[in-house]
Amino acid sequence: MSSQIDRTGIKIGMWLFLYSEIILFGGLFVLYAAYLYRYPEFFAEGGKELNRVIGAINTIVLLISSFTVAASITAIQRNAKKQTIVFLVFSIFCGFVFLVNKYFEWGAKIHHDIYPNSETLVSGEPGVNIFFGLYYTITGLHGLHVIIGMILLSISLVLVIKGKVNSSQFSMLDNSGLYWHLVDLIWIFVFPLFYLVL
């Protein structure tokens, strides 16, 4: 093994992985497209039942956290350890806020008897059932990715504090940041597809 670390290579690997994550969601978006074509009016009906304010807040929260993650990477390159830590903690906090919002959103829906295989959905219109089925599947999977992203950022945070991630060796933070941007990017597609659908 060469003693020099090939950062470009590591990044290529990470991008390929991110690409596979996009295809993973791509499969679900294919389902969404097929069913939107079949049930346009029910998708619109379902979309109106979702809380756009919470959705918009979550979008803004994720966008801000994406910025702070990017800022933390710039900070570590400039050897500003304290700044890096502050930015990272704030980003992880944003992820936490996102999940709390999601929890209340799902909670309210479940409270109104709207969840997979619930009485209301099963006896109601099939199109609405599919809309909420996809809603729970896609936002659920996205939520899981938020959690994974937070774990990655937390690991990076620990490594920054320990000094193992520093201005000359920051691939771990760099790649966790890329992952976090992916989580953000997917949400940018999920938000209009469910909350703003006609």
Place this chain on the structure above:
Amino acid sequence: MASKDDISNRQDKNMTATQSFYHNSAPPGLTGIKSWLLTHDHKRLGLMYLGVICFWFVLAMFLGLMLRTELMTQGRTIMDAETYNATFTLHGVIMIFLFMIPGIPAIFGNFFLPIQLGTDDVFFPRLNLFSWYLFMFGGLFAIISLFVGDGFPDTGWTFYVPFSINNNANVGLTVTAAFILGMSSMLTGLNFVTTFHRMRDKNMGLMQIPLFSWSLYATAWVQILATPVISITFVLIILERFFHIGLFDPDKGGDPLLYQHLFWMYSHPAVYVMIIPGMGVISEIIPIFSRKSIFGYKAIVWSSMAIAIAGSLVWAHHMFTSGMSDVSVFVFSLLTYLVAIPSAVKVFSWISTMYKGSIEMTPPLLLSLIFIFLFSIGGLTGLVIGSAGTDIHVHDTQFIVAHFHFVMFGGTGFAFFAALHFWWPKMFGIMYRFKPAYIGASLTGVGFIFHYIPMFILGLQGMPRRYYDYLPQYETGNFLAGFGGYLLVIGMVTMFVNLLMSFKQQVTAPADPWGGTTLEWTVPSPPPVHNFIKEPEVESYPYDFTKVAERFKQSGK
């Protein structure tokens, strides 16, 4: 024909004695079992894959033999209908996910890709080890899923809804196993693409890369492109089993056809994950034993990439009778025909390479020739089912079973055997006996024909696949097929036993027993831990046999 002694005498006198990778561990300092289980060495990982994958192959082979034994006579022969359903599911799942897909890339790809590219390891060695563990866990889950839940999973390897969702057996766990195996295969692909781009010797241009490495590169892209689709499809099956969302349930507004689309969007490209590396192996073997540069090097490179791309766009030809629109049937049928072109380019190149070559018969070449013959039949019968009209007649019959066994087994399977015989001396540093290898290979080839040709006829006569019992008129064909099956298994056992016997005989193999031109033949057999003793010298063209011919002339062969 060359004898084994001839070949053992081709010692390269300049080769200095060095310790092989069996003596040194990577990372250094590990001993005993740890030096294997915690290794980062791509060669050790390749051998570990070899061990596990051979285990699965032998198991699934005997399951297949049980199936055909059951079908040899009408009614119950050795097992009841439920066991039969579970057995063909298991045979399919193991063969596809645990043998065909990982087979050549994980074993020979791991072992030889870095050497052919002139480097010391893959780009992410630790990820490589992780992939191996994922593979082991996937296999373990597959075994566990058999014994928990109400009976063995019996959905077939396609896990079609609604059966896979309503089924009482533990399909969820089987699907999880397939999910983990998919992840292992995808990470291997990711590793190979990065290795190909970043670790290649600085002097090796794109058109100087050996064809086996090119085929692995094309395969790796398909693995990265397509595997996540099957992952999400499997996740959906699991979610449906737990939460009954109804995404594929017509009562709840879902569409079961969408499942089939998602499934084949991966699983058809996966067919190319299985065959492209096999084609790569054949492209290495044919020129070496013809002592002649490969015909149409660039055409083979581009056809690999063309198959990878076009092959990703043909999935719905598995669904011609499912009731999708005529326009889709037309488009997918046309695209399917297009894939035949690059495949035919390769067959043409192999044949042209041998034309006016100086052919030396060896076990790997014999197996490669059988590959070309069987693969061509498989490919041509593929056109019969790729065209919508004839497919209606033979859809879901034994014809399909025969077709894909010709491609998967006659193709990938024989390429696997050929690779095993071709690289065996390099991997273990010992040479096997040729005579039993020829006998085994011939028996396997003859048994294969006897086994699968009757199925073509049975299928044309209308016998459905996956059925436990059949009408009296199909009995002769099924009996003959079963007879061929036994011949086939005897042949394979002969080959494997012969290879294993070589450990006992310990006939040392030279660094370059065949007269190869690619980099793996310039290093000792077995290679040292960092592969190269001195800086690899990259030839301007990977299949130039001038030097090899001169060397043979000097030694009077």
